[in-house]
Amino acid sequence: xxxxxxxxxxxxxxxxxxxxxxxxxxxxxxxxxxxxxxxxxxxxxxxxxxxxxxxxxxxxxxxxxxxxxxxxxxxxxxxxxxxxxxxxxxxxxxxxxxxxxxxxxxxxxxxxxxxxxxxxxxxxxxxxxxxxxxxxxxxxxxxxxxxxxxxxxxxxxxxxxxxxxxxxxxxxxxxxxxxxxxxxxxxxxxxxxxxxxxxxxxxxxxxxxxxxxxxxxxxxxxxxxxxxxxxxxx
Amino acid sequence: xxxxxxxxxxxxxxxxxxxxxxxxxxxxxxxxxxxxxxxxxxxxxxxxxxxxxxxxxxxxxxxxxxxxxxxxxxxxxxxxxxxxxxxxxxxxxxxxxxxxxxxxxxxxxxxxxxxxxxxxxxxxxxxxxxxxxxxxxxxxxxxxxxxxxxxxxxxxxxxxxxxxxxxxxxxxxxxxxxxxxxxxxxxxxxxxxxxxxxxxxxxxxxxxxxxxxxxxxxxxxxxxxxxxxxxxxx
DNA sequence: GGCTGATGCGAGCGCTGCTCTCGTCTAGAG
DNA sequence: CTCTAGACGAGAGCAGCGCTCGCATCAGCC
Numbered sequence: 001x002x003x004x005x006x007x008x009x010x011x012x013x014x015x016x017x018x019x020x021x022x023x024x025x026x027x028x029x030x031x032x033x034x035x036x037x038x039x040x041x042x043x044x045x046x047x048x049x050x051x052x053x054x055x056x057x058x059x060x061x062x063x064x065x066x067x068x069x070x071x072x073x074x075x076x077x078x079x080x081x082x083x084x085x086x087x088x089x090x091x092x093x094x095x096x097x098x099x100x101x102x103x104x105x106x107x108x109x110x111x112x113x114x115x116x117x118x119x120x121x122x123x124x125x126x127x128x129x130x131x132x133x134x135x136x137x138x139x140x141x142x143x144x145x146x147x148x149x150x151x152x153x154x155x156x157x158x159x160x161x162x163x164x165x166x167x168x169x170x171x172x173x174x175x176x177x178x179x180x181x182x183x184x185x186x187x188x189x190x191x192x193x194x195x196x197x198x199x200x201x202x203x204x205x206x207x208x209x210x211x212x213x214x215x216x217x218x219x220x221x222x223x224x225x226x227x228x229x230x231x232x233x234x
Numbered sequence: 235x236x237x238x239x240x241x242x243x244x245x246x247x248x249x250x251x252x253x254x255x256x257x258x259x260x261x262x263x264x265x266x267x268x269x270x271x272x273x274x275x276x277x278x279x280x281x282x283x284x285x286x287x288x289x290x291x292x293x294x295x296x297x298x299x300x301x302x303x304x305x306x307x308x309x310x311x312x313x314x315x316x317x318x319x320x321x322x323x324x325x326x327x328x329x330x331x332x333x334x335x336x337x338x339x340x341x342x343x344x345x346x347x348x349x350x351x352x353x354x355x356x357x358x359x360x361x362x363x364x365x366x367x368x369x370x371x372x373x374x375x376x377x378x379x380x381x382x383x384x385x386x387x388x389x390x391x392x393x394x395x396x397x398x399x400x401x402x403x404x405x406x407x408x409x410x411x412x413x414x415x416x417x418x419x420x421x422x423x424x425x426x427x428x429x430x431x432x433x434x435x436x437x438x439x440x441x442x443x444x445x446x447x448x449x450x451x452x453x454x455x456x457x458x459x460x461x462x463x464x465x466x467x468x
Numbered sequence: 469g470g471c472t473g474a475t476g477c478g479a480g481c482g483c484t485g486c487t488c489t490c491g492t493c494t495a496g497a498g
Numbered sequence: 499c500t501c502t503a504g505a506c507g508a509g510a511g512c513a514g515c516g517c518t519c520g521c522a523t524c525a526g527c528c
Contacts, residue, residue, distance in 0.1 A: 007526095008474080008525080008526075012474090012475095032351075033267055036514085036515065036516090037515085037516065037517090038514075038515065038516080039515095046476075046477090047476070047477055047478070048515090048516085048517085049476080049477070049478080049479095049517080049518080049519090050475075050476050050477075052516095052517075052518085053474080053475060053476080057516080057517080058515095058516065058517090090393060094394070112350075112351030112352075113351070115435075115439070115441075116346075116350045116351025116439070117266075117346030117347075117350025117351050117439060118346075118439050118440065129443075129444070132441075156462075158455065158458060158459055158462070159324060159458045159459075159461075159462060159466075160328070160454050160455045160457075160458035160459075161455070162455055163448060163451035163452060163454070163455055165447060165448035165451050165452075166446070166447075166448065166451070166452055166455070168447065169445065169446055169447055169448075169452075172445075173445075187452070187455060187456070187459075188459065190442075190445070190446065190452075190456070191429070191433065191455075191456040191459050191460065193436075194429070194432040194433045194435075194436040194441070194442075194456070195425070195428070195429030195432045195433070195460065196432065197432045197435070197436065197441075198428040198429045198430070198431045198432020198433065198435065199425065199428045199429070199432065201349075201428075201431070201432065201435065202427075202428040202431065205349070205350075205351060205352050206352065207349075207366070207428070207431075208424075208428075209363075210363070211403065211406075211407075211424070212400070212403055212424065213399060213400075213402065213403055214397060214399035214400065214403075217397035217399050217400070218397060218399075218400055218403075218421070218424075220394050220397070221392065221394045221395070221396055221397055221400070221421060221425075222421070222424070222425040222428070223394075224392060224393045224394035225392055225393075225394075225421075225422065225425050225463055226425065226429065227393075228390075228392070228393060229459055229463070232393075241495095242494085242495075242505080246505090270483085270484065270485090271484085271485065271486090272483080272484065272485080273484095280507075280508090281507065281508050281509070282484095282485085282486085283486080283487080283488090283507080283508075283509080283510095284506075284507050284508075286485095286486075286487085287505075287506060287507080291485080291486080292484095292485065292486090
């Protein structure tokens, strides 16, 4: 029967949910390498081997957490951006950047898991790439909206021109998240995007220790500077 | 006696050197979490507990490797930059950026250890901060040289101005690696610096998978774009 | 009502970082 | 030259880890 089968499935889904929740809490306090299947099992009052009925390996559990992380930061960015007036492109950009930073500061270990060094020996599976693009979609939308509205500033010719080999990449980006945007702005968007995460990572991983004091204010300035690479307006 | 004491010290230093060398080789193949004190001991024909005569803990060995990593990337950047004509500020910048990327591609696990997520539970000790600044010094020197030579372009007023709270930070930077450079260029230097590592990290950690094809060419373009944030000339 | 598959348990394997004790050997003091 | 303190390596052992396997149980299906 459907009802009974789903009853079974339901308790299974609930257990999976509980495992990931406990795992995420452990991840938050101990970090990725401190996440222990046995500890999760202990906290659930199970024996460690029982976990393997739900996750085939520790790596698989980590993959689930990574996907959750992408979705969490993606949701945060989407929400922050949606709260801005659509025409305020610079404001949307800054809000989205701040959302990334705030989420990273609130969940440093999850950020490290998702955007830091990949866990050695761990290869990101297919199913991560969808959620991974969620924040990128938002940033792309902002830049694309601004460009299509004719709101982007004219950019000086770059010192090192956009390489011709980037053309197919830009075309692919136009097909997805950067509709109608010319190559050089698509390239700038990627640079700004990665630069943003460099800014966050440097702050989070301690490279700004004894260098930058008021990190929130500095971040705003940096995020705006990176945005200006794409011609985002004042 | 001095001679005999140094004889003792010498074999000790040699053993420490051998341990770190084997550890670095293991780090290169297995990654940070795969580095095992016992495996190092095995490879040396020692028993695992003997390692503890030379390194108080695995974290301490990792710290040594981190310092070596900073020094290695620092040396690579210094060498690449020194090979350029001193007046060719843009060329020096690009060469330094390429040196970082090339070193990272050649030593991905060491790069991840040094600039990726800090190993959880591991707090960077004092003795890492000196070597950590070595690459930064080079980048600072390039930007400072260009500015003091009057070779930097005038920058448009940033959309989000440099925060007043950054002034003491800029002063501190002027005292060390960015002599005479005004606040807004010092801030831009930090942004470009962190952005550079964002670019390298994104490439190395797979965020550019299925997005950027010709990564070397794209990197050159991106590095130049980041450099232009500081007003580096064409 | 009997069968089947999902589930949980417990033992166990091989690995890890780290500690402690014990014998050895050597450098330096008297 | 002898004696002692300290450096050193070996080995056993502890607690923890990921993961596997066999066994009992129990719910849902024919």
